[in-house]
Amino acid sequence: xxxxxxxxxxxxxxxxxxxxxxxxxxxxxxxxxxxxxxxxxxxxxxxxxxxxxxxxxxxxxxxxxxxxxxxxxxxxxxxxxxxxxxxxxxxxxxxxxxxxxxxxxxxxxxxxxxxxxxxxxxxxxxxxxxxxxxxxxxxxxxxxxxxxxxxxxxxxxxxxxxxxxxxxxxxxxxxxxxxxxxxxxxxxxxxxxxxxxxxxxxxxxxxxxxxxxxxxxxxxxxxxxxxxxxxxxxxxxxxxxxxxxxxxxxxxxxxxxxxxxxxxxxxxxxxxxxxxxxxxxxxxxxxxxxxxxxxxxxxxxxxxxxxxxxxxxxxxxxxxxxxxxxxxxxxxxxxxxxxxxxxxxxxxxxxxxxxxxxxxxxxxxxx
Ligand code: G6P
Numbered sequence: 052x053x054x055x056x057x058x059x060x061x062x063x064x065x066x067x068x069x070x071x072x073x074x075x076x077x078x079x080x081x082x083x084x085x086x087x088x089x090x091x092x093x094x095x096x097x098x099x100x101x102x103x104x105x106x107x108x109x110x111x112x113x114x115x116x117x118x119x120x121x122x123x124x125x126x127x128x129x130x131x132x133x134x135x136x137x138x139x140x141x142x143x144x145x146x147x148x149x150x151x152x153x154x155x156x157x158x159x160x161x162x163x164x165x166x167x168x169x170x171x172x173x174x175x176x177x178x179x180x181x182x183x184x185x186x187x188x189x190x191x192x193x194x195x196x197x198x199x200x201x202x203x204x205x206x207x208x209x210x211x212x213x214x215x216x217x218x219x220x221x222x223x224x225x226x227x228x229x230x231x232x233x234x235x236x237x238x239x240x241x242x243x244x245x246x247x248x249x250x251x252x253x254x255x256x257x258x259x260x261x262x263x264x265x266x267x268x269x270x271x272x273x274x275x276x277x278x279x280x281x282x283x284x285x286x287x288x289x290x291x292x293x294x295x296x297x298x299x300x301x302x303x304x305x306x307x308x309x310x311x312x313x314x315x316x317x318x319x320x321x322x323x324x325x326x327x328x329x330x331x332x333x334x335x336x337x338x339x340x341x342x343x344x345x346x347x348x349x350x351x352x353x354x355x356x357x358x359x360x361x362x363x364x365x366x367x368x369x370x371x372x373x374x375x376x377x378x379x380x381x382x383x384x385x386x387x388x389x390x391x392x393x394x395x396x397x398x399x400x401x402x403x404x405x406x407x408x409x410x411x412x413x414x415x416x417x418x
Contacts, residue, residue, distance in 0.1 A: 054206055061405045063209035063300075067391055070214050071256040076203045077218040078248055081225055087241020089229030094182055095198030096154075098233040104154045107134035110142055110170045111158035112415070114212045114295060115219065119158050120288035121383045122184075122223030128380050129244070130230035140166035142173070149177035156226075157183045157199075160207055160215040161414035162190025169418075171195045184222045186215045200226065209406045210413045211299050213391050216292070217255070220384045224248055247378040251385070254375040258388040261372075262396075265389055268355055268370055269396030272297075275326050275353075277304040280390075282330030283311050283340065289330045289383050293390030300398035300408050310343045321352040328393070329369075332382045333359035341367065355393075357386050 059065035081090050107126050109119035119136030126134035139157070155174045159167045162185040171192055174181050183192050183199035186207065193199065202218040224244070232241050272278060278297065282290035290307040297305040308317050310329065321327065327347050331340045341364055347354055354369035356362075359376045374385045398405050 054208070061209065063211055063213060063395055063405050066207055066209055067213045067395065068259060069205065070217050070259070070388070071252040073204045073214045074217055074221060074252040074255055077221050078225070078252075082245045082248065084242065084245055086232070087228070087238040087245060088232040089225040091200055091225060091229055093198055093200060094226075094229075096182075101230050101233045103152060104132055104230065105152040106150065107132055107154045107156060109134065109136040109156045109158060110139040110167060111136070112139050112164050112166050114216050114292055115158040115160065115164075115167070117288045117292040117295060118216050118219040118223070119156070120291070121220055121285070122156070122158070122227075124285055124288070124383075125223050125227040125380060126230065129227035129236055129240075131235045132230065139164070139170040142170045147173070149174055149179040151178065151180075153179065155179050155181040157181055157185075157192055157196060158219055159183070159190075159192050160186045160202070160204075160212050160219075162187040162192040163414045163416050164192070165416050165418050168192050168195065184219050186218070208413070210408055210411050211296055211391075211394065211405075216387070217384055220387075221248065221251070224381060244378055244380065247381050251377060251381065254377060254385055255388055257375050258385060259392075261389070262392055265372065265392040266396040268372065269393045270400045272326055272328070272355070272393060273301060273303070273397035273400040275303065275324065277320075277325050278306070279317060279321070279325065279327040280305060280307045280330075281310040281313065281327055281343075282307075283309050283336055285334070285379070285383050286310075286330035286332055286386065289386045289390070290328070292387055293328060293330070293393070296391055296394035297397065299411060300394050300403060300405055301401055302403065302409070303397070310340055313343055313346065318346060318350070321347050321350045323351040323353065326353040326355065328355045328357065328390070330386050331356050331358040331362055331364075332379065332386060333361045333376060334379045334382070337362055341365065344369070357389055
């Protein structure tokens with residue numbers, strides 16, 4: 052068909068560059084600025100159903116799992132409902148307790164990942180209610196769920212998910228706002244977040260415009276056999292997704308850790324040969340984060356800090372990657388975009404097949 056990479060050297064590059072447009076598309080028509088809420092008709096949940104939810108359990112595999120962790124944090128912060136994400140590939144093997152007042156959320160770009168599909172079927176068999184955050188219309192998971200949010204990212208060809216992942220995050224944000232607004236979220240907070248959501252596509256564009264500088268950093272990182280990605284709370288799933296992308300396409304060993312856990316083990320591995328990419332947003336943890344990075348610096352560990360303009364790193368010896376500031380709840384997605392470009396340019400430097408990394412498939416449809 053007519054879908055090709057056009058002027059881009061790979062589908063991944065094309066798909067990354069589409070993000071401002073695809074992000075606008077997933078938000079389009081789904082936000083109510085006047086009442087500071089979401090308009091997610093496909094959920095098939097009325098306000099009474101939404102108020103009855105006592106817990107949210109998110110299921111996905113790979114990047115969809117990590118963005119699910121970002122989504123869980125958004126739901127807890129905005130809707131004040133306990134939420135967590137779990138690898139769909141593990142879920143049904145531990146005889147999970149299916150609760151009627153839990154909302155289950157299956158996250159999948161393809162809608163065909165067998166582990167996620169079987170988790171959905173197990174939940175429904177036991178009477179649970181599942182919604183889908185799915186990109187491919189009419190896919191197996193989209194057909195199985197009780198309702199959901201289509202991601203409208205368009206076809207995604209590269210194994211490493213970029214534009215679909217971004218739209219998963221935005222869908223979680225809209226879900227959290229809509230759920231929050233029938234519970235405890237104020238109209239002012241709803242409006243504040245909607246304004247920030249609407250500003251994101253242009254901010255994503257600003258991050259993409261820094262590609263040349265990111266490529267230079269990536270070429271340096273490509274030389275390392277092993278790297279750490281660290282972050283905490285909202286930044287931790289960002290670090291996990293960053294490490295995932297990096298290992299998927301550069302084949303370097305990239306390991307994600309909570310910054311707070313460094314001192315409980317991984318610090319033993321830090322050395323001039325092992326760089327760390329640290330997620331340091333301008334938030335309530337910034338001082339503690341910067342403090343932990345000094346521990347890395349003191350051991351000669353090279354540091355790349357993905358951060359905001361206002362964050363002062365003091366005399367820390369590091370390379371700074373600055374992203375535009377959003378509302379703190381929405382910052383994770385802007386912190387994720389440069390990590391896509393770091394992985395991409397590291398893989399390019401190493402001469403790998405970016406769209407089809409070895410041993411991996413775009414969607415895993417057999418167990
Ligand atoms: C595969 C891909 C990953 C992807 C995961 C989930 O393992 O290699 O990049 O994140 O499947 O795919 P899905 O289509 O369910 O989002």
